[in-house]
Amino acid sequence: MQAYEVTNTSGLDGLVLNPKRPEPEPGPGQILVRVRAAALNARDHGVTRGIYGYTRFPVIPLSDGAGEVVAVGPGIIGFKAGDRVASTFFQTWTGGRMPPDASRNSLGGMLDGMLAELVVLPRTGAIRIPNHLSFEEASTLPCAALTAWNALVETGGIKAGETVAILGTGGVSCFAVQFAKLHRAHVFLTSRSDEKLEKGRALGADVAINYKATPDWEQEMLKQTAGVGVDHVLEVGGANTLEKSMAAVCPGGAIYIIGSLAGAGQINPRMINRKAITLKGIHVGSRDMFAAMNRAIAETRLRPVIDRVFPFADAKAAFAYQAGGSHFGKIVIAVG
Ligand SMILES: NC(=O)c1ccc[n+]([C@@H]2O[C@H](COP(=O)([O-])OP(=O)(O)OC[C@H]3O[C@@H](n4cnc5c(N)ncnc54)[C@H](OP(=O)(O)O)[C@@H]3O)[C@@H](O)[C@H]2O)c1
Incomplete structure (x- = not known):
């Protein structure tokens, strides 16, 4: 072979x-x-x-x-x-x-x-x-989809009406948009590209922010949530975007640490306790989680x-x- x-x-x-x-x-x-x-x-x-x-x-x-x-x-x-x-x-x-x-x-x-x-x-x-x-x-499905499912559904217990920040439009992030919308959450999506953001809107994203044109995207999210911040952040950027994610998340909210695409950086942990943020590492997921995700995909005919x-x-x-x-x-x- x-x-x-x-x-x-x-x-x-x-x-x-x-x-x-x-x-x-x-x-x-x-x-x-x-x-x-x-x-x-x-x-x-x-x-x-x-x-x-x-x-x-x-x-x-x-x-x-x-x-x-x-x-x-x-x-x-x-x-x-x-x-x-x-x-x-x-x-x-x-x-x-x-x-x-x-x-x-x-x-x-x-x-x-x-x-x-x-x-x-x-x-x-x-x-x-x-x-x-x-x-x-x-x-x-095995890696990107399950990672997004584990973060938002298994770990995050996402609920209708909650707000989610999803960084970038790669494999994990596109599934995250779909799973967030499947749970009737309100999605903020970031990308370097307006063309990709248009596709993100077609996938269900409610708010699209170009992080090159708007490098202070976290301020935009705060503005659009009446200064409170979002309930969940899907973090694929890593150390270089984490401080912005910590600014964008609401007190008591959660950030799912998934990737490190944006490179190295330094983190000041003070905001973690000041805002009582949960930082949760996500590593793909288990077969049981995969089975639950497949049931949801089959039922909703998600593609x-x-x-x-x-x-x-x-x-x-x-x-x-x-x-x-x-x-x-x-x-x-x-x-x-
Ligand atoms: N922990 C886990 O279990 C797990 C599982 C899967 C993946 N990962 C990690 O998660 C990350 C994404 O994986 P993937 O497979 O989805 O990658 P991918 O399909 O290659 O997606 C990469 C996308 O990330 C976005 N991006 C790059 N730099 C960014 C930045 N500074 N801020 C915001 N978005 C940025 C870009 O989107 P735009 O072009 O739209 O800006 C890029 O297209 C990788 O670091 C990967 O190693 C971790």
């Missing part, structure tokens, strides 16, 4: 197509999946450059993919040939608190991932996908936002496209 392998930490130069990798076989408790589509996350660039941590080389990259079960190993209950499934980011975090070994068991990091024609997954590392989604759409689909042969171009930052939503690679 064909599979891409990250062979070293040199970035895309180290991403190599192996045209003759041995086909994996499912052992006890495992399923064999023919991958139909895989999706990129910002984290996958960190893997190719050796800065993600929890990585080994060579490794098949990408945590996210969807396909059909072609065979099951001994002892498998709950899956059969023909089932349409997606991978789970953490192969062993099924529910409850994040276990200490979760990161060592993430796909496309320490474990071979989804940018391959065939993969073997443990029973706990796959989940059925909603019927109305294509494989390409379902491939976007993931895909910016572009690349053929398997152009996987490197997909990585380069994501690095360019012009995308809105998810980037997918069609596998077979």
Whole structure:
């Protein structure tokens, strides 16, 4: 079978197509999946450059993919040939608190991932996908969607009428807009691009703020919430945007710490106690959370936002496209 392998930490130069990798076989408790589509996350660039941590080389990259079960190993209950499934980011975090070994068991990091024609997954590392989604759409769920769902729904318990600030329009943020609107919350969306903000409005964002044209976007959010601030902030920027997020959030509100796209910076923690803010780290989520998210997606017939689909042969171009930052939503690679 064909599979891409990250062979070293040199970035895309180290991403190599192996045209003759041995086909994996499912052992006890495992399923064999023919991958139909895989999706990129910002984290996958960190893997190719050796800065993600929890990585080994060579490794098949990408945590996210969807396909059909072609065979099951001994002892498998709950899956059969023909089932349409997606991978789970953490192969062993099924529910409850994040276990200490979760990161060592993430796909496309320490474990071979989804940018391959065939993969073997443990029973706990796959989940059925909603019927109305294509494989390409379902491939976007394991990391970006679950991260947004965990932050706003599982951790944040978002309610109708609450206000949410969502930074940027990448994969996590687009799902966050959709989940926030699904719960009838009021969404403030930021982006560097007016064109992307228009798309964000079409997705449901109520207030769109260009953070290049309005670098004091937190003041705009305060103004529009009568000086109180927003109930939830989805923080993908990191240290460089966190102080603004702490200014934008209301007393007693919550900031979900997810990414570090805006680079390094210094944090003055005083506002955390003065405003009694909750800062909550989010790391994707468990399989149980994925199941709950899938039920909501199926019931509301929510469709993931895909910016572009690349053929398997152009996987490197997909990585380069994501690095360019012009995308809105998810980037997918069609596998077979
Ligand atoms: N903790 C977790 O479990 C977890 C899970 C998934 C992702 N992440 C992290 O979350 C971040 C987003 O991931 P992703 O997959 O959604 O990435 P992505 O699809 O590549 O999205 C990147 C987007 O972030 C926005 N952005 C960049 N710099 C920004 C800034 N200074 N302020 C506001 N927005 C900014 C940009 O949106 P505009 O072009 O619209 O400005 C950019 O398009 C990454 O740091 C990733 O590593 C963490």
